[in-house]
Amino acid sequence: MQWHRLEPEKTEKLITSIVNAGGPALFTVKNSEAKCMRLPFFDSVLLYRITNNTCLPVFSMDFLGNGKEFFYIDGSFSPFEKVQHLATLDITRENMAAFLQFYFFTVMQEDGEIYPVYKHTALPDLEDSNLHTTKHDVPEGGYVFEVDEDSNNDSFHVKTCLYYDGSLMSGNLSVSKQGHVEIVGLSPLFGEQNAESASLPYKET
């Protein structure tokens, strides 16, 4: 997975699409650069990023789209739902790490900053901003990433290290094939089991 820079005509198309959707006039072909990246769990939908390099601080917006239609990644689950009329979400064991990384990158959580911590980042180029790039080193043997498929209800059970609002946790996740993620269990990655944390209810809505 890597970024590919968009040609000026395609950049203009993206900018037009933003303006037509009611977006503020933050981008022009002259002041901005657009790029796209293939995502392993979508076949015909890409991640688009447009960056105004002349603003301070540098300002970016991300979209899911197929080159004609674009859905703004607004921090909610909504773009995932909207984009599924353009392409089928194909979550597999193999691309689960990438999917979860992308999910927690795009869908902001009520409980604060949450993201999976991997030994090797699945989507290395996803974040080019300064924040959220600090991955936490977990001592050797501390990493967990297990995926089990539940063919009965079309979902996966995933156990993974999570950065959870300032703490490193071991999280049990339920991931539906439609892309809904539910944290069904949490416990501290190290130390004694914290009963309160372990039973912390969380549900993506």
Place this chain on the structure above:
Amino acid sequence: MRRYPIKKRKEIKMSDNKDLTVNPLSGNFSTSGADTSMRGFAHPKEKAVLENAKEILGKTETGARLLDVMNHYKIPIRVMSGREITYTTPDDSTVYLMAPPAVTKSYDVVALTLGCGIRDVEQGMVGFKRPDKDLDPVEYAAMTFSKSLDIIVNMCKIADELKEKLGFQKPLDIVYELGHGNIYKAQKANADYNEIVDLFVEGERNATEGLL
């Protein structure tokens, strides 16, 4: 909130070598008028987000002064939905705040960001304009540097007041996450401006060298 002003970037692999994002001096500042309608992008709780942020910001000395500036100059503030809490001022007169839909636990961070956005616009109001694209690159960089440092110092003051007066820790954590901890400590210790400049230069150098 994004790092200010030059972001420490991870290496970005591109299909060609024309990645302009690594050159913060490239391109023009936007001069187009900002469209404030934002019908598809406005935050679903725009009013509540802004009111809560203003209420918190107004309880700090630095923030209250900035809100007076905002009111005096009638600076428009719009709140967009977005993945992270940040801001932009594309036309030097409107502040666009960005915040996730689920932001209720982070109004203190929105307050900090609002303070930075207002300060950014205030710079232009008092004649500290953005550098022209045709300027000599060294002069351009010097102006960018001065504007950025001013906003960082302003951010440190607000974060400190939010912590000391209201007990909000997260804004100060963000100052450190952004790599401005030394500047924060220096301005809190009433260090002179030259010392703060040296710290900023050192921080930027370290951030840049981390990429090599």
